[in-house]
Amino acid sequence: MIKSKYRWDIPVQDEELVTRLAHDLNVSRLVAGVLVNRGWKSAEQALPFLQADTGDLVNPFLMKGMTEAVERISRAVREGERIRVYGDYDADGVTSTTLMIRLLSELGATFDTYIPHRSREGYGLNLGAIDLASEAGVRLLITVDNGISAVDQIAYAGKLGIDVVVTDHHEPPEIVPDAVALVNPKQKDCPYPFKGLCGAGVVFKLAHAMFGHPKIEYADLAAIGTIADLMPLTGENRIIARLGLEQMRRGPNPGIRALCKVCAVKPEDLTSGRIGFSLAPRLNAGGRLEHADRAxxxxxxxxxxxxxxxxxxxxxxxxxxxxxxxxxxxxxxEMWQNQCASEPGKLSNVIVLAKEGWNAGIAGLVASKLVERYYRPTIVLAMDADSGKCKGSARSIDGFDLYAALTECADLMEHYGGHQAAAGMTITHANIAELAGRLHTLAEQWLNAEDWQPKRRIDLSIPLSEITLKAIDQMARLEPFGNGNPTPRILIRDVLIRESRTMGKEDKHLRMTVEQAGSTVEVVAFGMGDQRERLAPGLKIDLLGELSVNEWNGNRKVQAMFQDFRSQHLHLNDRRKERNVWGAVEKLIVNQQSGLAVGCSPLAIFNEAVSRFGPAGIPISAYTVAGIDNNGNTAIQTAATSERYVDRRGEWRHLILIGLPSSDQEVRVLKEWLAPKRGLESVTVFSGQDKGSHTLEPGGASFPERKHFAEVYAMCRQRGQWIDSPDGFIQETAEKTEWPLSTVRMMHEIFIELGFISAEGASRKIVSEPPRRELEESSRYRKARDHAQGLRLTEMTTEELHGWMSSCHVL
Structure with missing residues (x-):
């Protein structure tokens, strides 16, 4: 059994609806299945999503504050007032600022721009910047991607005779600024139907309102801002992203063309993924380390x-x-590990770290890395030793609303802002411990046990035969992919690994070929080269991943990029023909110490194993000295000390068996080792050898087949009734059939359990009209069969041995 890294959220699939939608839209079941599981129940509903274009853009004047913003900006342009665009330093902020530059330039306005320095000024409007605007003669300040929380700063600007138009998309606080216009679709009483615009998206809508029609040529930067800020690619964002991508592929402006060049990306190959992972980080780099003006x-x-x-x-x-x-x-x-070590058993639910010398501009990236590794909400803060102030960023996990949590702790911070998944804040160092404590308590109250395992939403489960080039090509109709409309994640159940090998520098990556019902596909996993031993040929797994097309030298073939896997199967590596057993075992121990245990038979082999591998600290046991305590734990022998102890560590991933059981007690011990609670993934079996290195002779016991049961039952029916005694009918049956007396008695007990024979005291009588029942329905039969099988393990073929071990491994 191999457990998955993630918690899989698998929807119940409406096969009838998938079939109907595939027919009505003339698409593959793959595409139809994704649409259905994302909420599209009919062709009429799905078509606007598939064909989203400018006709589906919303009237910008439905957005609260838009009319006032258009009027004030128009007046400033007419009267030649000096306008300053106040931006932000991230990718959304710089694309918003650049879009406003385009808009005001086209309107013929007199303006300049200002973006605060991330480290020196922090996020949003600040009083010093407003003073500079006043000194420059600015009469209208237009914020982009910020301003919705700047209550005091906008009031201060008003006292200096500066009007402020806010364009923003962040969560509004309870009290909003008294600006000339607040343009933000997230305002409580805003009737605008789509709430997911980014800062650049709001400016795109402002341009729409100013000109009276959508400015399609502005969609390129709006698309970059939308994708970079991880906005949901649904609704208007989907339209903006599609329009922008088409424009950039067809005719990118000089800046985007140059950015693509340094990213080694052809403009015509631009996707939302390449923007998010290549272009956006470079646009963010200026604001993180120096100044965003360069972007x-x-x-x-x-x-x-x-x-x-x-x-x-x-x-x-x-x-x-x-x-x-x-x-x-x-x-x-290192800081987090030290915190954990200083208070063992008191692991905090939220990671909060602050240090002098850290760069606030990269705090969010560092927080994201820690969330990825420890799966806990994380805050990373850069501390100024002189002032005691800390500025930084936070990232969260599913189920923990970061903005709501920070709002509960608002009294501890000088400033904060953001949304459910990410936030920024300024806080004094003295309040950090209190903030960490309160967030820990909130996480304890808001999250349940499942929330602490990262989740992966699966779009659909599909057989390998339905994954074709045509089906994958049709998935392009679902693009662009991103937040809110992720690349479809597919589950393929019970595929057989045919080939498995590492690739790339230092064997970091993995490439496999998997098969199901005659269909094969190549799968690739980046960064999973260390999983090669777990994913050996012959193992059946459930595979979770994304589909793509691999193009090479003009050839196109299906490829799966897999992200996670699991298996209910136990992998058996039968090496009973291995001649150099000790050398082979040593190699396995050296290569895989974690989660490894060794079982031995007979005692001579156990003693040799302890002598050879004791220093490695691997749990080693002989079947004959291992027992099971009252709590179901296995008492085993430590290799290091040869003292008996109870192994309560829970999971063994790999079990090496040197020799197989030859008694009922030994079989019971092996079954305990194979039990599913261990989390065992693989078993490697070697033949038992004594110190002279000769192979031990196999032993075993026979068990009657169905025909033998039929023969004994026929004798019972012929006798009709009898007294159960050692020298009576049972002895007679044993002599005629040449089965041991104990075996014949076992057969009679099974017939009684199945209702074929009635028993009163020592009296036995055949039932004239017995029920129609199979031997497997008798627990006595199953127990006796399993016992007999266990005693002939050494005689079994690889397939038989795998089947027996797998039956012990089933939940």
Missing amino acids: VKLLAAAGDEEAELLAHELDKLNVERQALVEQTVIEAE
Whole structure:
């Protein structure tokens, strides 16, 4: 049995609905299954999703504050007032700022831009920046991707004679600023139907309102902001992302073209994934390490030469950022491990770490890495030793609403903002311990046991035969993929591993060929090369992953990128013909110490194993000295000390057997080792050898077949009734059939249990009209059969032995 890394959320599939939708839309069952399990129940519902275009964009004036914003900006343009665009330093912030530059330039406005420095000023409007705007003669301040929480700052701007138009998409606080216009679809009383726009998406809608029609040419930057800020790719965001991707593939502007070049991505091959993993990190790099102005200049560049220079600078900063993140993660992990060691048994539900010298610009990236490794909500803070202030970011897990949790602790922070999954904050160092304590309690109250295992939502379970090139090509109609519309995740049950090998530098990756009912497919897993031994040829697994097409030299073939796996099967490696047993066992122990145990028979082999492998600390037991205590734990012998102890560690992943049981007690012990509670994944069996290294002779016991039971039963029917005594009918039957007396008595007991023979005291009588029952319905039969099988383990073929062990491993 191999347990999955993730908790699989598998929907109940409506096969009839899938079949009907596949027919009505003329798509494969693969595509139809994804649509059904994502909520599309009819062709009429699904078509707007599949064909989303500009006609489905919402009237921008439905957004609260949009009319006032258009009027105030129009007046500033007419009267030549100086406008300042106040942006943000992340990818959404710089794309929002650049879109506003396009908009105001096209309107003929007098304006400039300002993006705060991440480390020195932090997120959002600040009083110093407002003073600078006033000194520059700014009369209208337009925020992009921030401002909804700036109550005091906007009031201060008003006192200086500066009007403020806020365009934002973050969660509004209870009290919102008194601005000329607040444009944010998340305002409580805003009737705008789609709430998932990013900052750049809100500016895209503002441009729509200003010009009276959608500005399709603005969709490129709006798409980047949407994807980079992990907004749901549903509703209007899906339309914006599709329009933007089409535009960038067809005719990217100089900045995007240069960015693609340093990312080694062809513009025509751009996808939401490549934007999220290649373009967005470089746009973020400037704001994280230096200043975001460079990213804005790149996106607004008019020529290729300037754009390529800026793109190379951002690429260099991104490399520096990666190294800095890696080092900070090492330091953060060490700090967390020290916290855990200092209070054993009191592991905090939320990781909260702060350190002087850390860079606040990469705090969110570090927090994400820690969430990935420890699966706990995480806050990472950079501390200023002089002021005692800490600035940083937080990332959460499914089920823990980070923004709601921080709101419960608002009195401890100077500033905070964000949403369910991510947030930023400023807090004094003195309040960090209190914040950690309160968040720990909230997580304890809000989360249940299941929430602490990462979950993977599965779109559908599908047989290998339905995974074709045509079906995968049709999945392109579901793009773009991203948050809210993820790449379809597929479950393929019970596939047989035919080939398995590592690949890449240092064998970090894994490539396998799997088969099911005559169909085969190649599967690849990046970063899972260390799982090669667990995924050996011959094992059957359930496979979880995503589908793709591998193109090489003009050839196209189906490929699965797998992410997780599990198996209810026990893998048997039958090496009973191995000549150098001790050398082979030593190699297994060296290569796989974790979760390994060794069972031996006879005692001479056990003593030899303890002598050879004692220093490795591997649990080693002889069947004859192992017992089972009253709690079902197996008492085993420690290899290091040869003293008996009870193994309560729970799971053994790999079991090495040197010799097989030859008695009922030994079989009972082996069955306990094979029990599913152990979490055993594989068993390697060697023949038992004594110190002279000769193979021990197999022993065994026979068990009557069905025809033998029929023969004895026929004799019972012929006799009709009898007295049960050792020298009576049973003895007579034993002599005629040449079965031992104990075996004949066992047969009679089974007939009594099945209702074929009635028993009163020592009197036995055949039942004239017995029920129609199979031998397997008798528990006495099953127990005797299993016992007999156990005593002939050494005689079994590989297939028989695997079957017997698998039967012991079933829940």
